[in-house]
Amino acid sequence: MDITTLTSKxxxxxxxxxxxxxxxxxxxxxxxxxxxxxxxxxxLMYVIxxxxxVMFSGSTGYMSLAPAVFFGVGIYASAIxxxxxxxxxxxxxxxxxxxxxxxxxxxxxLRLRGIYFAIFTFGxxxxxxxxxxxxxxxxxxxxxRFVIVMGYNTIYYYLLGIFVLLLLTAYLIxxxxxxxxxxxxxxxxxxxxxxxxxxxxLKVTTFAISAFFMGAAxxxxxxxxxxxxxxxxxxxxxxxxxxxxxxxxxxxxxxxxIIGAVILTYxxxxxxxxxxxxxxxxxxxxxxxxxxxxxxxxxxxIQKMWNRYSxxxxxxx
Amino acid sequence: MPILEGKGVTKYFGGLVAVSNVDFKxxxxxxxxxxxxxxxxxxxxxxxxxxxxxxxxxxxRFKGENITGLKPYKICRMVVARTFQLVKVFxxxxxxxxxxxxxxFGMSPGMSSKDAVREATELLEFVGLSAVKGTxxxxxxxxxxxxxxxxxxxxxxxxxxLLDEMMAGLNPTEVGQAMELVTRIRxxxxxxxxxxxxxxxxxxxxxxIIVLHHGAKxxxxxxxxxxxxxxxxxxYLGEKAHAGS
Numbered sequence: 001m002d003i004t005t006l007t008s009k010x011x012x013x014x015x016x017x018x019x020x021x022x023x024x025x026x027x028x029x030x031x032x033x034x035x036x037x038x039x040x041x042x043x044l045m046y047v048i049x050x051x052x053x054v055m056f057s058g059s060t061g062y063m064s065l066a067p068a069v070f071f072g073v074g075i076y077a078s079a080i081x082x083x084x085x086x087x088x089x090x091x092x093x094x095x096x097x098x099x100x101x102x103x104x105x106x107x108x109x110l111r112l113r114g115i116y117f118a119i120f121t122f123g124x125x126x127x128x129x130x131x132x133x134x135x136x137x138x139x140x141x142x143x144x145r146f147v148i149v150m151g152y153n154t155i156y157y158y159l160l161g162i163f164v165l166l167l168l169t170a171y172l173i174x175x176x177x178x179x180x181x182x183x184x185x186x187x188x189x190x191x192x193x194x195x196x197x198x199x200x201x202l203k204v205t206t207f208a209i210s211a212f213f214m215g216a217a218x219x220x221x222x223x224x225x226x227x228x229x230x231x232x233x234x235x236x237x238x239x240x241x242x243x244x245x246x247x248x249x250x251x252x253x254x255x256x257x258i259i260g261a262v263i264l265t266y267x268x269x270x271x272x273x274x275x276x277x278x279x280x281x282x283x284x285x286x287x288x289x290x291x292x293x294x295x296x297x298x299x300x301x302i303q304k305m306w307n308r309y310s311x312x313x314x315x316x317x
Numbered sequence: 318m319p320i321l322e323g324k325g326v327t328k329y330f331g332g333l334v335a336v337s338n339v340d341f342k343x344x345x346x347x348x349x350x351x352x353x354x355x356x357x358x359x360x361x362x363x364x365x366x367x368x369x370x371x372x373x374x375x376x377x378r379f380k381g382e383n384i385t386g387l388k389p390y391k392i393c394r395m396v397v398a399r400t401f402q403l404v405k406v407f408x409x410x411x412x413x414x415x416x417x418x419x420x421x422f423g424m425s426p427g428m429s430s431k432d433a434v435r436e437a438t439e440l441l442e443f444v445g446l447s448a449v450k451g452t453x454x455x456x457x458x459x460x461x462x463x464x465x466x467x468x469x470x471x472x473x474x475x476x477x478x479l480l481d482e483m484m485a486g487l488n489p490t491e492v493g494q495a496m497e498l499v500t501r502i503r504x505x506x507x508x509x510x511x512x513x514x515x516x517x518x519x520x521x522x523x524x525x526i527i528v529l530h531h532g533a534k535x536x537x538x539x540x541x542x543x544x545x546x547x548x549x550x551x552x553y554l555g556e557k558a559h560a561g562s
Contacts, residue, residue, distance in 0.1 A: 177421040177430070184407045184418050191405035191466075194367055196393040196422035196473050 025160060029153045037152045041224065043265045044159040046245060048166055048217045050261040052210040053242035055170050058251040059179070060203060061186035062110065065239040066121035069128050070098035070211040072234035074218025076132070079228055083148040091158060091219045098215025099208045106204035122239065129234035136230065144229030147222045158220045166213045170254060173206070182206060248290050250297020259298055318381050320345045320477055320508050321366065326375035328361055335361040336372070337532040343477070348499070348509040350523035350540075352516075354552065358532040359512045360402055363479050366510075367399045368392040379477075394425050398475035400466040402482045402512070408455035415454050416440050416468045423473020440468040444498060460491040467498065478502060480511040484518050496522060520544075528552070
């Protein structure tokens with residue numbers, strides 16, 4: 001058997017597995033108890049944030065700490081227009097608002113490299129939160145907003161839908177020539193530019209596409225919290241978690257960040273309920289160990305073990 | 318009409334003049350050598366031509382069209398390609414993908430993926446890297462990384478190729494192979510400008526040489542004229558005299 005039929009058979013198996021997983025996920029709320037839906041909502045939220053983060057930062061190497069900004073824009077969009085328009089449109093507007101903001105911010109700042117870009121994007125989180133607070137204090141005279149509440153099942157299905165779209169988008173980008181170009185930017189940006197890649201365009205567009213999904217997720221999640229204020233919406237925690245989850249899972253493959261997000265979210269929920277006081281301590285320790293001993297994440301570890309296993313198999317024959 | 322023409326090309330870094338009022342012309346199909354002591358402004362001139370930097374003041378014309386201030390990717394698609402003094406390969410990508418990127422983006426419209434793979438494979442064969450096309454670029458030897466850069470540049474289908482110290486750091490055998498490669502690129506009808514410290518290579522490959530010193534052009538002519546030029550000898554010996562004191 002030649003290698004192409006082997007890989008296509010292998011990828012067919014993968015597609016079937018993925019399809020089965022999604023079908024199972026679609027039926028979860030019908031059979032699982034209420035808590036499962038809540039847990040799955042948290043997991044899906046982090047998976048979406050992490051996969052969107054990796055879509056831009058994983059390949060280009062530009063460390064964005066802006067997820068909280070785009071997530072928060074979605075949350076506020078939902079709080080402002082929720083109930084006035086049909087919900088799918090609200091979610092779309094949440095995503096689009098983040099998309100537009102990312103285009104603007106990206107065009108202004110993606111010339112900054114390395115640590116400067118990371119610090120700028122982090123500053124943006126603070127800037128957004130404090131500007132909104134100023135606005136609410138001095139202009140509208142309010143503090144925070146109530147959000148139209150949705151049922152857990154509705155939230156769950158919307159997030160699942162966003163996740164499927166996101167996964168398809170990420171997969172198509174990875175496979176296309178633009179995926180290769182994004183990688184080339186991450187490895188040697190100058191050479192990419194002199195090889196004909198329109199680096200600025202590509203960076204800004206990808207940054208904005210990833211922001212769209214974060215914003216859409218924010219618009220959906222807002223309805224779970226009933227009340228939001230600038231510091232709930234623009235919480236830096238949502239910037240750091242995707243980074244941590246992506247590193248923990250491993251960024252080499254598309255499913256690495258997903259695995260990282262699922263495991264860490266579950267771990268977080270588990271620790272909060274079982275060891276409320278020690279939760280951050282245990283969580284932090286696990287992260288430190290993971291960063292020290294798993295430089296390529298869980299997926300990297302699994303690949304290493306698999307390679308060792310198959311080498312041994314070859315050695316025997 | 319010259320394929321490339323620079324008029325009064327100048328670049329300051331703060332108060333320091335890196336390239337000062339340089340005029341140059343490159344004719345279609347020729348190989349032009351660019352030499353000069355370290356810090357003479359050779360690489361800066363390459364950066365100006367390939368649009369990594371913008372001359373101020375000064376204009377650069379490609380086939381009569383003013384290309385000053387265009388973005389690097391546009392210059393690349395306009396059929397000017399380059400390599401780098403310190404190699405800049407896409408380290409984690411296989412050699413083949415390094416070259417495919419050039420076929421995809423180096424011209425507009427880009428190639429279909431089938432054509433890109435075919436062309437990249439041919440180019441790797443052309444530069445002698447067929448055996449390592451699946452190897453990540455970072456695992457290649459320096460000589461092979463330099464050849465990979467040439468293949469990637471050729472994949473963008475250039476009419477003008479800028480080679481920045483392609484022979485630096487190579488052993489004598491590798492220098493010989495690199496010279497042979499440059500000759501074969503010329504035989505394809507591609508115009509070449511090369512920066513080189515290996516004088517044997519410059520003398521053998523180039524018909525014409527420009528000498529830069531402190532950012533200014535101090536001499537221009539055939540290799541014979543350059544080696545016998547008093548001014549050039551003064552500059553090179555003067556450097557040595559300074560270094561000795």
